[in-house]
Amino acid sequence: MVIFKIVRHSNGGQQYMENMLKYILDDRALFTGFNGISGYGTNQEIICKAMEEMLFVKKYFGKVSGNPLIQFVVSYDSNVSDAFMASSITKEIARFLVDSYQYIWVVHYKPREEESGMYACYHAHIVINSVSYTNGKMYSESLENIRSFAQHIANVTGANIKIECSYEKLDGSMSTYHDNKCIYPDSHIYSGLL
Numbered sequence: 001m002v003i004f005k006i007v008r009h010s011n012g013g014q015q016y017m018e019n020m021l022k023y024i025l026d027d028r029a030l031f032t033g034f035n036g037i038s039g040y041g042t043n044q045e046i047i048c049k050a051m052e053e054m055l056f057v058k059k060y061f062g063k064v065s066g067n068p069l070i071q072f073v074v075s076y077d078s079n080v081s082d083a084f085m086a087s088s089i090t091k092e093i094a095r096f097l098v099d100s101y102q103y104i105w106v107v108h109y110k111p112r113e114e115e116s117g118m119y120a121c122y123h124a125h126i127v128i129n130s131v132s133y134t135n136g137k138m139y140s141e142s143l144e145n146i147r148s149f150a151q152h153i154a155n156v157t158g159a160n161i162k163i164e165c166s167y168e169k170l171d172g173s174m175s176t177y178h179d180n181k182c183i184y185p186d187s188h189i190y191s192g193l194l
Helices: 013-024 047-060 083-097 143-157
Strands: 002-008 037-040 069-075 103-113 119-129 161-168 174-178
Touching (some): 013 103, 013 119, 037 083, 047 119, 083 103, 083 119, 083 143, 143 161
Parallel strands (some): 002 161
Antiparallel strands (some): 037 103, 069 119, 103 119, 161 174
16 A cells, blocks of 8 residues: 655745755655656756745745645555666656646655555655646645545556645644545556556
């Protein structure tokens, strides 16, 4: 089973943008020689440049307040056996966003034990600008949109998807919601990357 997590810090502002971009591009990021880090519409290697490019879109549409970034974390199961495979799959997953949002994605390595007793080691961070570069609309984290993205992930990976959503509350603490609906791959759409 693949875990798809959505993380939102609405009150973090520009400092949150900088911290998040530093976090995903830190020394755990896998430079595999095959798109271990990539992006669309922004510079994935220079944090300051990536922030400038995302802020430019926000300023252009007059939406500099509110949620600065949306972070998606895709924790792969043990069927994703190496960094090359994790990068290939993440690249395909991120294509879901290409028509509307600037993004940066990176693959990290961190072992975790699955319920089956197997070890999964790879997870991807996909960080998007919360403002669409095409129409200036804020990303809607509606359950319908999240499940649609999860369906895409299921179809790319061929795995069942469990959804978790973490949101910052007004007091700064985090609240986590676990969607009880498991998302299954459409057998006629599955891309066969695994």
